Amino acid sequence: MLLEEADISNGITLNMDETEALFWKKAFPDLFSMQNDHKRHTFYYKLEMELGNITTYIRGACQKQPLALLLIGGLLSLKPMANNIWNMVKNDLGEIKGPDEMKVITTDHMGQIFTYCYNDLPYYLQPCFLYFACYPIGFEIPATSLTQMWIAEEFVEEEDKQTSLESTANKYLDELVQRSLVFVSKRSIVGTIKSCRLPRSIHEFAIQQSSMEGFSVVNPNQREIESRFRLAIYQDNENQYTEVNHIRSFLAFNCDRIVLGSAMLLKVLALRNSTILVTTLPDMIYLRYLSLRGSNITKLPENIGDMENLQTLDVRDTSIDTLPESLWNIKTLRHVYVNPSHQIKGPPAETHIDNLHTLKTVAAHESWLKEFPHFLIHLRKLAFSNWDNVDWKFISNLLSHMDNLISMAIMGNIIPSEALDIRAFSNLEMVKSAKLEGEWICRKLLIDNVKFPPNLTKLTLTKSGLKGDPMPTLERLQALKVLSLQDDAYIGNQMVCSANGFPQLQFLKLEKLKNLENWEVKPAAMSQLITLHVVQCQKLISNHPDLGNHPNLNHVTDKVID
Numbered sequence: 001m002l003l004e005e006a007d008i009s010n011g012i013t014l015n016m017d018e019t020e021a022l023f024w025k026k027a028f029p030d031l032f033s034m035q036n037d038h039k040r041h042t043f044y045y046k047l048e049m050e051l052g053n054i055t056t057y058i059r060g061a062c063q064k065q066p067l068a069l070l071l072i073g074g075l076l077s078l079k080p081m082a083n084n085i086w087n088m089v090k091n092d093l094g095e096i097k098g099p100d101e102m103k104v105i106t107t108d109h110m111g112q113i114f115t116y117c118y119n120d121l122p123y124y125l126q127p128c129f130l131y132f133a134c135y136p137i138g139f140e141i142p143a144t145s146l147t148q149m150w151i152a153e154e155f156v157e158e159e160d161k162q163t164s165l166e167s168t169a170n171k172y173l174d175e176l177v178q179r180s181l182v183f184v185s186k187r188s189i190v191g192t193i194k195s196c197r198l199p200r201s202i203h204e205f206a207i208q209q210s211s212m213e214g215f216s217v218v219n220p221n222q223r224e225i226e227s228r229f230r231l232a233i234y235q236d237n238e239n240q241y242t243e244v245n246h247i248r249s250f251l252a253f254n255c256d257r258i259v260l261g262s263a264m265l266l267k268v269l270a271l272r273n274s275t276i277l278v279t280t281l282p283d284m285i286y287l288r289y290l291s292l293r294g295s296n297i298t299k300l301p302e303n304i305g306d307m308e309n310l311q312t313l314d315v316r317d318t319s320i321d322t323l324p325e326s327l328w329n330i331k332t333l334r335h336v337y338v339n340p341s342h343q344i345k346g347p348p349a350e351t352h353i354d355n356l357h358t359l360k361t362v363a364a365h366e367s368w369l370k371e372f373p374h375f376l377i378h379l380r381k382l383a384f385s386n387w388d389n390v391d392w393k394f395i396s397n398l399l400s401h402m403d404n405l406i407s408m409a410i411m412g413n414i415i416p417s418e419a420l421d422i423r424a425f426s427n428l429e430m431v432k433s434a435k436l437e438g439e440w441i442c443r444k445l446l447i448d449n450v451k452f453p454p455n456l457t458k459l460t461l462t463k464s465g466l467k468g469d470p471m472p473t474l475e476r477l478q479a480l481k482v483l484s485l486q487d488d489a490y491i492g493n494q495m496v497c498s499a500n501g502f503p504q505l506q507f508l509k510l511e512k513l514k515n516l517e518n519w520e521v522k523p524a525a526m527s528q529l530i531t532l533h534v535v536q537c538q539k540l541i542s543n544h545p546d547l548g549n550h551p552n553l554n555h556v557t558d559k560v561i562d
Contacts, residue, residue, distance in 0.1 A: 019064045023055075026073025026180065047081070054086050061093040067199060068110065070180035071117045077178060092116060114205040117181060127155045128172050129181055133210035133218065134232040134251045137203045140185045143173060143193040145270070145291065148312045148335060152268050152288035153248065166357065189481045189506055190432065190457055216249070233258060233274075252276060271295040273317075285309065288332075293317045305329040313337070320344075328353060338362060340385045340411060349373040361385045361409065369394060377401055383409035383435075400427045409435040415464070428453040437462040457504075458482040461489040469494065475501030475525070484509040493517040493539070497525040509533040516540045521553065531558040 014022065024031065031043055047055065058076075062068035072093070079085050096112045121129060128150050135141055147169035150156050156169045173193060176182040181202060186194040198206060210216045216230035225231065225244060234253035242261030244250070249268035252258055258276040263269075266284045273294035281300075287307050291314040298319045304310075305326025313327070314337040321342040327333075328347040333356055338344045340361035347353065349371035356375055361383035365373075376382065376398060382405060399408075405428055415438040431453035437460075452459070457479050461470070463486075470490055474483060475497060481504050493515050499522040506528050510516070517539045532553060534541065541561060553559075 014064050014066060014069075019059060019062075019069065022066060023059050023062070023069045023073045026070055027055075027076045029077060050081075051083060051086050054090050057090055058086075058093060061090075061096070065110070067180075067201065068113050071113060074179040074181075075117055075120055078175070110201065111205060114202060115209075117179065118205075118209060121179075121181075124155065124157055125172060125175060127153070127215070129176060130206060130210040130213070130215045131155075131230075132182070132198050132203065133206040133216050134230060134249065136234045136253055137200055137207075138197065139253070140195045140197055142195050143170075145314070146196070147173060149249070149268050149270065149289050152311055154267075164357070230268075271297075281307075288312070290314070292320070300324055300327070302326060308332065311335065315339070331355065334358070336360070336362075340383070343385060346384075347373070347375065351375055354378055357381065359383070361411065364395075368398075372398070378404055380404050381407040383411070385411045402428065404430060406430050407433040409437070411435070411437040414439050414441055429455060431456060433458040435460040435462070436464065439463055439465045452477060455479050460484040460486065462486045464489040466490045467492055469496060471495055471497050471501070478503060480505055482507040484511070485513060486511040488512065488514065491515050494519075496520045496522070498522050500524045500527075502526045503528070505529055507531045509535070510537055510540070511535040513537045514539070517543050519544065526553070529553060529556050532556045533560040535560060535562050 028043075058072060059069070062072055072089070076086070076089065079089075093116075096109060096116060118126065118129065131146070131150065131153070132141070147156075147166060150169050150172065151165045156165050156172065158165060159168050170192070173182065173196070177184055177193070177196070182196050182198060184193055184195075185197050188194055197203075207218060211218075211228075214227055214229065216232060217224045217228040218232045219235055220228065220231060225241065225247075229247060230249040230251075231241065231244070231247055232251045232253075233255050235255070240259040240261070241247075241250070241263075242259070244261065244263045245265060247263050247266055249270075250260060250263065250266060251268070251270045251272075252274040253272045255274040255276070258274060260269075260276060263284060264286070266287055268289040269284070269287060270289065270291040271293065272291075275296040281304075285307060286309055288309050288311045290307075290310060290312065293314055294317045297315075300315070300320060300323065302324045303326060304324050305328075308330055309332055310330050311332055312335040313333070314335075315323075316337050316339055318339065320338070321344060323336075323338065323344055325348075327336075328351040331353055333353050335358040336356070337358065337360050343363045345365050346359060346362035346368075348365050349367040351373070353375050356379060358381040359376075359379055360381060363385055367373075379402060382402070399405075408428070408431055415436060432455060434453065434456055456477055459474070459477070459480060459482070461484070465488055469492055470485070474480065480502065483502075483505060484507075486509070490513055495516060495518070497520070501522070502525060505526050508526065508529060508531070510519075511533065512535070514537070516537050519540055
């Protein structure tokens with residue numbers, strides 16, 4: 001693990017070489033990535049000529065403290081390399097550090113550096129940073145839900161008509177990461193942030209700063225609530241939050257016995273594995289983000305359509321098995337997440353919700369067979385769960401018109417050949433991720449008939465029951481980086497990866513392929529592979545006890561052979 005990816009807020013001391021590398025990598029990431037040492041040394045020389053000993057002074061001010069180096073380096077990376085700007089940073093750090101240049105940075109000094117870096121944030125990033133104070137320390141925060149909350153709180157400004165609010169919010173998060181105020185916990189294989197967190201010391205600063213500014217309060221008493229706009233609860237209590245009409249956000253984590261009364265101005269209500277009594281949910285007409293994941297709520301109110309500003313609804317991990325029809329009258333809806341196992345119907349075909357970006361995981365509405373649901377054309381992420389009762393030719397035609405789709409999932413008991421029509425898949429040029437779950441009637445990969453989305457980077461096949469080796473087809477997908485074959489996706493006993501096949505593949509998972517006995521990897525196949533998981537493939541593992549050390553896979557850094 002790279003140093004800046006670890007929690008370095010615990011006072012690790014670096015040697016001079018590590019200090020230099022850490023600072024330069026943050027301050028000049030493009031320079032650090034250069035393979036040409038001569039160009040790099042030339043740049044260093046010119047920098048010292050232009051700025052004198054400023055860079056040396058700045059590094060000295062950080063006293064080899066990793067977190068301080070990351071923060072100041074990240075701050076400088078976003079500023080022009082100009083004498084007046086770098087001099088200003090030098091002078092500011094001098095005031096923090098004090099006259100003794102060898103003075104060791106104490107907790108108080110680190111607090112001043114945190115404050116300096118916070119004050120340097122653009123105005124639109126400051127509330128985004130303070131929002132982290134609403135999460136428990138050490139909590140791994142899903143990036144998607146976080147940015148959706150920012151949007152609901154109206155922290156995210158529209159750039160132009162062509163750029164979505166979600167894209168802008170992701171840029172905000174990227175900048176906080178670049179500044180080292182936020183650390184990435186997980187990235188997708190294509191580099192997007194999946195989850196993030198704050199080092200403990202920065203998180204404690206965020207809570208303190210947030211409280212000081214009246215932005216939010218954690219586990220409050222009634223008096224504290226009166227002067228705060230956001231409440232976060234992550235310890236069991238029996239408090240009744242009834243006088244909260246001024247509150248903008250309410251977040252609860254793993255809590256029981258919470259009573260939430262009237263909250264007319266609430267924009268965000270997020271419950272995570274919490275038992276709560278919400279007495280006036282339909283009256284929250286300004287609510288934009290509603291997540292009930294893992295909560296005890298079993299049914300949504302029939303008049304939920306009165307929440308005319310709702311953007312995100314997340315009822316995964318609940319026992320909610322129906323959605324009120326009035327929900328689909330909310331024209332502001334952008335993201336809807338439901339349990340895939342509950343076969344919850346999607347919106348009727350005549351619904352006018354053209355802002356909808358995400359619909360996961362719903363059953364096709366019967367009206368779709370009679371009328372073309374135009375709102376689906378605008379979707380970017382789509383997952384269906386009841387394909388068995390749907391006209392596949394209709395669905396194939398539908399997919400061929402979904403030009404904005406980037407992620408799709410098809411889940412059912414069977415997948416007929418019509419579902420894999422060339423016309424449907426080949427037109428999905430934007431699709432990066434696809435999951436197909438269900439038995440293929442044709443029992444083979446239809447090498448001559450199927451043309452997967454041309455820019456596909458992630459593919460998951462589950463319960464497919466393919467008899468023919470799928471690798472000759474899949475290895476030709478030039479952009480594919482992640483491949484998972486699970487639960488008898490392939491029921492044959494031999495698999496071959498050809499020479500130079502899978503040129504971009506980085507992650508391969510073979511799970512519960514009970515008949516697979518032999519797997520041959522030709523020279524230069526999967527040359528970019530980083531992660532290999534072979535799980536519950538007993539016959540293959542027994543035949544290849546040294547599978548993880550295959551000569552063509554010996555550079556793999558993460559192997560699970562179980």
